[in-house]
Amino acid sequence: MSRWTRYNMMSINGHVGRLSIPPAPGVYVIYFDGTPVYVGQSANVKARLGSYKFRYGYARNIHTPWMELADSVAVTVKVKCSRRMGDWAMWEIRLISRLQPEFNTHHLRRRAA
Numbered sequence: 001m002s003r004w005t006r007y008n009m010m011s012i013n014g015h016v017g018r019l020s021i022p023p024a025p026g027v028y029v030i031y032f033d034g035t036p037v038y039v040g041q042s043a044n045v046k047a048r049l050g051s052y053k054f055r056y057g058y059a060r061n062i063h064t065p066w067m068e069l070a071d072s073v074a075v076t077v078k079v080k081c082s083r084r085m086g087d088w089a090m091w092e093i094r095l096i097s098r099l100q101p102e103f104n105t106h107h108l109r110r111r112a113a
Contacts, residue, residue: 009054009075021046026081027091029099033073036099037066041092045079066103 007021009030023046030038042048052065054075062069069075082088096104 004078004080007077007079009049009077021049021077021079022081023047024081025085025088026079027088027095028077028079029095029101031074031076031078032064032069034076036101038101038103039092039095039099041088045081049077 023044025043026045027041029036055063057063060071
């Protein structure tokens with residue numbers, strides 16, 4: 001059984017801390033100050049998180065694909081890798097249903113229909 005691993009996306013020196021994330025299939029949850037804001041899955045979690053633009057701005061803020069945050073906000077990611085093909089897709093569906101993150105909007109349309 002795979003376990004959840006937590007990563008701090010914004011490191012002390014100003015670079016995005018995604019070097020230690022494994023290039024494996026899995027599911028991930030992005031948190032802003034402990035609040036889940038996005039759940040995703042990928043066949044290569046390291047590449048997917050690397051495609052998101054997390055960076056420090058000039059006005060003591062953090063730019064993310066979803067919103068700008070104060071630099072005091074903790075941006076963390078929890079990753080759960082899979083050993084079996086396709087497990088991560090079902091994990092994503094269950095996590096979105098349970099956590100209802102703000103920026104996963106496809107679950108809102110499904111309920112309205």
